[in-house]
Amino acid sequence: MIGGEALIAKLGDRLTGLRGRLTPSAEMEKITWFRAGGLAQALFQPADEEDLAAFLKAVPEEIPVMVVGIGSNLLVREGGIPGFVVRLSAKGFGEAEAISATGIKAGAATPDKRVAALAHDNGIGGFHFYHGIPGAIGGALRMNAGANGVETRERVVEVRALDRKGDLHLLSNADMGYSYRQSAAAADLIFTSATFEGYTEDKDAIKAAMDAVQHHRETVQPIREKTGGSTFKNPEGTSAWKEIDNAGCRGLMIGGAQMSPLHCNFMINTGNASGYDLEYLGETVRSRVLENSGIRLQWEIKRLGNFKPGHEVQEFLGQLL
Structure with missing residues (x-):
């Protein structure tokens, strides 16, 4: 496996115009919560969805591209990761907003806990379980993350994703093909954002459910x-x-x-x-x-x-x- 600088140099002008950050030989142990693992040949942090699409169109398909989230459930082997690792930035993919009385739109880099907090602030029920999941929305979409008897598939309406060629796809809940802790969405799709639907609920009831989730985690899980x-x-x-x-x-x-x-x-x-x-x-x-x-x-x-x-x-x- 050639070094990251050589890989980037090999692509030359193909990468000109990208607004995101390119890092050769990136230390993945600084990203994963395990604080262990080898190097990524190169790491790309796109500025936004448009920048990510341009990157995917620029990188030849024979060069591996793999997306990671905040690294909470990731184990990187010591031999390293060939090709490019894509990590979505909080600035470009970490926004979340209430789009209706019961609807939420969130970027794939938005922490699950932030979506839970947003739902509480807007009186939207059904998202308290995210308060106890130490990950981001992209991973939750891919793995059908769940806790406390609720799963992501119960809330998803539509998912935006880019394929390996940089083309945009809009996937419905049915398109995601959810089952226990997995989805059937194509492995090369990089999720960029999603819309979710909850239901109207009293803020005090939501807060009580979130507190119960937090108490459970602190009591039975080694969260520190x-x-x-x-x-x-x-x-x-x-x-x-x-x-x-x-x-x-x-x-x-x-x-x-x-x-x-x-x-x-x-x-x-x-x-x-x-x-x-x-x-x-x-x-x-x-x-x-x-x-x-x-x-x-x-x-x-x-x-x-x-x-x-x-x-x-x-x-x-x-x-x-």
Whole structure:
């Protein structure tokens, strides 16, 4: 993999006129909440949707382009990420507004908590669950983020997105193809904003629901640690944390990575964990749960990039159970 400066130089005049920020060999550990991981070959932070479209049209399709949000549920491997990583800026994609008595429009870089606060201020119910999700709207749209019995798909009306060629798409709720913690939208689509619909609700009731969400998080989740949130999706008919606990993995450590003693479906960097430590711990947990209960836990955290040579991690540690 050539260096980021060489990649940018290779594209030459193609990138002329872009208003966003280009960073070669970007340190992804400064972006991810785990504070671990390798370099992105190059990072682009577009100024706005128009600038992002121009970038996508300029970069040849054989060069990988991957979008990341605020890095809250992201694990970057030590070998780094080839091509360009796109990170949407708060200035260009972080605005949110009430567009009707019960409607909200939000940019993909808007923190989920800000949408919850906006909904409260305008007496719009149905968004309190976002108060407890440490991510941004783009990730919520892609992963059908949910908490406290509510999911993103219940609120989405329409999503704006750009494809790999820079062309605009408008997707309806049905087009998103939502299911548990995922959508069926094409993987190359970069969401830029969305409109949502809630319902009229008393502000005091909304505030009470938000406070309950916050109390739950502070009580049972390691929110002050370097963590990626829920590590694995809940299997059908059970909870991931219960299966992890039953397999004896609460508090399990590998290197500087640990399954939280407080909530064992939260993986944390205790201070010096590498991307390898974190992923190896996750696969160790998957292996032990598989051996203990026959359940194949699925990652909820997104893992990106290449393994560092000699630090490859096999799924379930290579078990063929």
